[in-house]
Amino acid sequence: MSAPLIIAMPGNEAMTQALARTLHADLGSIELHAFPDGETYLRFLSDPAGRALIFVCTLDRPNDKILSLLFAAAAARELGAATVGLVSPYLAYMRQDRRFKPGEAVTSREVARLLSGAFDWLVTVDPHLHRYGSLAEIYRIPTRVVHAAPLISQWIRTHVSNPLIIGPDSESEQWVSAVSKDAGAPYTIFEKARRGDRDVEISVKKHRGLDGRTPVLVDDIISSGRTMIEAVRLIMAQGAGAPICVAVHGLFADNSDTSLAQAGARVVTSNSISHATNGIDVTELLASSVRELAPMPARDSILNDSG
Numbered sequence: 001m002s003a004p005l006i007i008a009m010p011g012n013e014a015m016t017q018a019l020a021r022t023l024h025a026d027l028g029s030i031e032l033h034a035f036p037d038g039e040t041y042l043r044f045l046s047d048p049a050g051r052a053l054i055f056v057c058t059l060d061r062p063n064d065k066i067l068s069l070l071f072a073a074a075a076a077r078e079l080g081a082a083t084v085g086l087v088s089p090y091l092a093y094m095r096q097d098r099r100f101k102p103g104e105a106v107t108s109r110e111v112a113r114l115l116s117g118a119f120d121w122l123v124t125v126d127p128h129l130h131r132y133g134s135l136a137e138i139y140r141i142p143t144r145v146v147h148a149a150p151l152i153s154q155w156i157r158t159h160v161s162n163p164l165i166i167g168p169d170s171e172s173e174q175w176v177s178a179v180s181k182d183a184g185a186p187y188t189i190f191e192k193a194r195r196g197d198r199d200v201e202i203s204v205k206k207h208r209g210l211d212g213r214t215p216v217l218v219d220d221i222i223s224s225g226r227t228m229i230e231a232v233r234l235i236m237a238q239g240a241g242a243p244i245c246v247a248v249h250g251l252f253a254d255n256s257d258t259s260l261a262q263a264g265a266r267v268v269t270s271n272s273i274s275h276a277t278n279g280i281d282v283t284e285l286l287a288s289s290v291r292e293l294a295p296m297p298a299r300d301s302i303l304n305d306s307g
C-alpha cells in the first residue's frame with residue numbers, strides 16, 4: 001500500500017505540509033482557477049488513481065469553499081482514488097442546529113448531507129456541538145473530533161500565572177470546564193443574551209471575584225468578536241486588567257481581531273484557521289485521528305521506502 005496523497009485546498013498549505021510530514025504522506029496538488037464569469041476550473045496535477053486521498057480544507061467563510069471542495073472530491077473519485085477523506089479543522093454551519101424560527105433552513109444538516117455524500121470520512125476540531133450530542137447525528141460517514149482543550153490548558157499552564165478561566169456564555173461551559181480541570185485553575189461562566197448577529201449582552205449571574213487572578217476568556221469561536229469584546233468590557237469594568245482571550249477557531253469577521261487588540265486583550269487561537277494569533281498547534285491531534293480513518297501503510301514499510 002502506498003502512502004496517502006494529501007492535497008491542500010487554497011489557504012490550507014501550511015497545515016497540509018505539517019500533516020504530510022507527520023503522516024509521511026505524499027503532497028499532491030490541484031490547480032484551481034476562476035473563470036471570468038466566476039465559475040471554477042479544477043484540475044488534478046497529481047494522479048489520484050488508486051491512492052488514499054486526504055483533502056485539507058478548513059471551512060471558515062465556507063460558501064466560497066464548499067463547491068470547489070465538492071468538485072475536487074467528485075473528480076478524485078472519477079479519476080480512480082481509492083478513498084477520499086477530509087480534514088476540515090473548522091467545520092462550518094454547525095451553529096444553525098435547529099429551526100429557531102418557523103421556515104428556517106437547518107443548514108448544519110444540509111452541509112453534513114453534502115460532505116457525507118462526497119467524502120469517506122471526516123476529521124475536525126471541536127465542532128460547535130450544542131444541540132447535537134455528536135456529529136453522528138447528522139453525518140453518515142465515519143468522523144473523528146479532535147479536542148483542543150488539553151492543548152489550551154497546556155498553553156495556559158505555560159503562559160499564565162494564577163489564571164481564572166472564564167466562559168462568556170453557557171454554551172462555552174463544556175470547553176471551559178475541561179480546560180479549567182486540566183489547567184488546575186478555577187472557572188466561572190458569564191451569561192449571554194444575543195439579540196442579533198452583532199448585538200450581544202454579557203452579564204454576571206453569580207459573581208466570583210478575580211482575587212488577583214489573571215482572567216482568561218475561553219470560547220470555541222470568535223466570529224464578529226462581540227461575545228469576547230463585551231466579556232472583556234465587563235471584566236475590565238470590575239477593575240481588572242485586560243484579559244487573555246483564547247479561542248479554538250478564530251474566524252475574525254468584521255476585523256474583530258483588531259477590535260479585540262484595541263480593547264487591550266491578548267488573543268490566542270489554534271491553527272484550525274491560519275491567523276497571526278495562532279499559538280496552539282492541533283496538527284498532531286489531527287494526524288492521530290487521520291491515522292484511525294485513512295488507509296495507511298504499515299509504519300515499517302514507510303521507513304524502509306524512505307531508506
Ligand code: R5P
Binds near residue numbers: 169172200222
Ligand atoms: C456561540 O454559540 C459560540 O460559542 C461563540 O460564543 C460565538 O459564535 C461567538 O460569536 P461572536 O464572536 O460573533 O460573538
